[in-house]
Amino acid sequence: MLRVRFAPSPTGFLHVGSARTFIFNWLYARHNGGTMVLRLDDTDVERNTEASVNSIFDGLRWLDLGWDEEYKQSERLALHREIAEAIFQKDLAYRDFTPAHVGDAEKSGANQTWLFNPGMRELSRAESDRRAAAGEPFALRFRVPRGLGAEVRFADAVYGEQAKAADDIEDFALLRSDGMPTYHLASCADDVDLKISDIIRGQDHLSNTFKHVLIFEGTQGAGGRAPQFVHLPLLVAPDGSKLSKRRHGPVVSVTTYRDAGFLAAAFMNFLCLLGWSPKDDRTHMTRQELIDAFSLEGINRANAVVNFKETALEAAASAGSATSAANSQAYPEETFDPKALWLNAEHIRALPVDELSARLLPIVQQAGFEVAPEKMLAITPLIRERIKLLRDVLTAADFFFVDPLPAYDSAELIPQKGDMAMAQKALTRGRGVLAQTEFTHDALDHALRGAAQELGLKAGQMFQPIRVAVCGRKNAPPLFETLVVLGRQTTLARVERAIQQIG
């Protein structure tokens, strides 16, 4: 029975790298009919925050993939201690009475390999018991085999056979001096107990895995058998450095993508293509296609760059810092990988109009505009090929939401190879035509084209002044459809204003 788990530690928001790990786990489970477990690895009491837990769930809920079982590591301490005790009883671990901070100082001072705090490993059991009984605090450390030329090995599904000399592995801690389990112990104990069959996680754990193999072997008696390991290449910044919360802030947070108007399916699609390939020419893939295509063989070994512009990020940071409120508009398009943007546009275009309209509506309303659902439904087909992010609806369809239009430069009304007089002519004639013509695409098309011909203008020279009069700018959706949605009254008022503006 295949069981995978996603085990984030609640010490910050949901990181894009974590999101990808979650997605790969989920895909693997769904592809193989397995079980997806969500486990909060919250053994670091100092750094865990409730806000972080909420943020992670927010992100995961947005992804909308779901999971089958849920656990909290902090509620399983008894199990962890039990496993630790078992390992200790097998003499695979020993008590280290060295005060925590002293050990740190010694290690960081000399820039050489540290394996264990001197003296503690050799402490006799009697001595150890006596000091423990006396209430002296201690950490429990794994007793890694020394001087035997022993090798720890495991097979990684992505990185292949891995081997490391036991002499190069330090006596890592299992239990802290306050009795809390460390990540290594809690994670392995839970993986055994939850019968996790495949551990799919970031490559930053590849080196740690040697320790985990040691723990799994030490737990063998308790029914543990090492799961299969699957390490994923890391997601890094354009300069190759790892994505950091401090340096790259918003680009590493899943909620930034959500707030900017990414579709969860597109975001997932994008993340999947970072470090994994379907091995064919597909890029735009639906959730189901991803499930069907997913396999461990498609996972790459080299780190993948999330190609955002750091400069855009800095600009947004300095501009946005004044207004502390989470303002998604503060993050320019360059904040996101061009491929993510393109994929999002692809997914947007693939959405049925009514569905897209329903997603756009709340964004428009939250921006303070009052738009009826029916009107939004009429606007949607006009902009759906023109937006990359859902939030772009605000800039692509702005003129549908406000009335009157904000000020614009009269020079904008001048058509190609024309002058203000031509604009004047087109608008005046347009006003007459628009006052009489039926507001349907074909009727407007026919009437306006006819008028252009009569005036000796190219169609574009006739349309452009009207477009600017009605939209307030040159680049906008197709004219006739736009006029139909706007309606005769608004259209005429705006054309009239343009004529007045020219003087």
Add this chain to the structure above:
RNA sequence: GGCGCUAUCGUCUAGGGGUUAGGACGGAAGAUUCUCAAUCUUCAAACCCGGGUUCGAUUCCCGGUAGCGCUACCA
């Protein structure tokens, strides 16, 4: 410092002892349309370096270099 991992266009990647080294994004040019977008066509753009093995290496092996990770009583 020690140990581990990695290395194909700017980015994501396919490929693999003999290929015009393929695709996608992005970029450039063009077509099309009432502008923009979408769409279509075309173009530029890559096998880290050095040794081996081989008739032949981008591919296999070794070394170097670079990057990343681990080296916490963080996860």
